[in-house]
Amino acid sequence: MESTKEEIILEAAKKVFVKYGYQKTSMEDIAKEAMIGKGSIYYYFNTKEDIFINIMENITKEVITELETKISQAKTFREKFEVFLTEPFGTFISHSMLFVEVMNEASPVFFSKIKDFRAETQEQLKKIMGRIIQEGEEKGLIKEKFANSIDKIVDLLFKWIMISGEYVKINLTEQTVNEIKGDYILLADLFLTGLTSMEEL
Numbered sequence: 001m002e003s004t005k006e007e008i009i010l011e012a013a014k015k016v017f018v019k020y021g022y023q024k025t026s027m028e029d030i031a032k033e034a035m036i037g038k039g040s041i042y043y044y045f046n047t048k049e050d051i052f053i054n055i056m057e058n059i060t061k062e063v064i065t066e067l068e069t070k071i072s073q074a075k076t077f078r079e080k081f082e083v084f085l086t087e088p089f090g091t092f093i094s095h096s097m098l099f100v101e102v103m104n105e106a107s108p109v110f111f112s113k114i115k116d117f118r119a120e121t122q123e124q125l126k127k128i129m130g131r132i133i134q135e136g137e138e139k140g141l142i143k144e145k146f147a148n149s150i151d152k153i154v155d156l157l158f159k160w161i162m163i164s165g166e167y168v169k170i171n172l173t174e175q176t177v178n179e180i181k182g183d184y185i186l187l188a189d190l191f192l193t194g195l196t197s198m199e200e201l
Contacts, residue, residue: 006044009034010058013051022102049110052102053117060121063088065187067128076137084129085184098108122158130154137195143197157191 003011010036016025027048031038046052067087074080106114130151136142137150146153 004034005040008036009044010043010051010055013048014052014055015054017055017098022048022098023105049106049113052111056117059091060124063091064124064128071128071132077132077139077196078139078188080132081192082185082188084125084132085188086181087123088102126154126158129158133195143195146195153195 009030013030015023016029016033020029023047027041028039030051031041034041034199041051045054050078056165070083070087071080074083102110102114133150133154134143137147142150
């Protein structure tokens with residue numbers, strides 16, 4: 001299927017944002033990469049900020065869709081949980097340096113938009129994790145003493161997972177992203193060992 005002009009602009013913008021950094025990228029840079037006139041960009045997007053938000057929204061949609069698919073294909077509670085921990089964060093972490101740069105330099109209005117976008121994304125992920133744990137509870141896989149605290153457990157665990165600021169300070173390569181995924185798998189093992197009532201899940 002042929003890409004629309006809007007898709008071409010967003011893909012070009014993503015490339016130059018990564019290449020030059022958000023702040024140093026101009027609309028001219030995006031137009032040059034997309035091989036279209038700058039005026040054509042303004043037909044679809046009012047500002048560079050709008051382009052950035054659209055890129056992040058598209059990345060999130062793709063990640064959520066892939067995550068939901070892989071979770072549905074996982075056979076056990078443990079496998080579902082490991083997919084949740086490792087599948088989206090490799091993508092999000094790989095874009096984290098750009099995201100941090102924008103957060104540090106954003107105007108108050110743009111900063112508010114980014115915060116809203118981030119909150120919406122986290123809420124989507126939190127609901128997915130909640131469904132996994134709820135499914136485990138319904139199947140009798142959760143220790144009885146935790147059965148009445150599922151919502152609290154989801155809330156606490158998700159907050160803990162999202163405290164990953166140290167990862168954005170490192171030079172991210174394929175190797176380091178894989179190491180981060182390994183950290184999340186270890187987290188899953190530690191967490192599930194304490195939460196679940198069955199050895200094999």
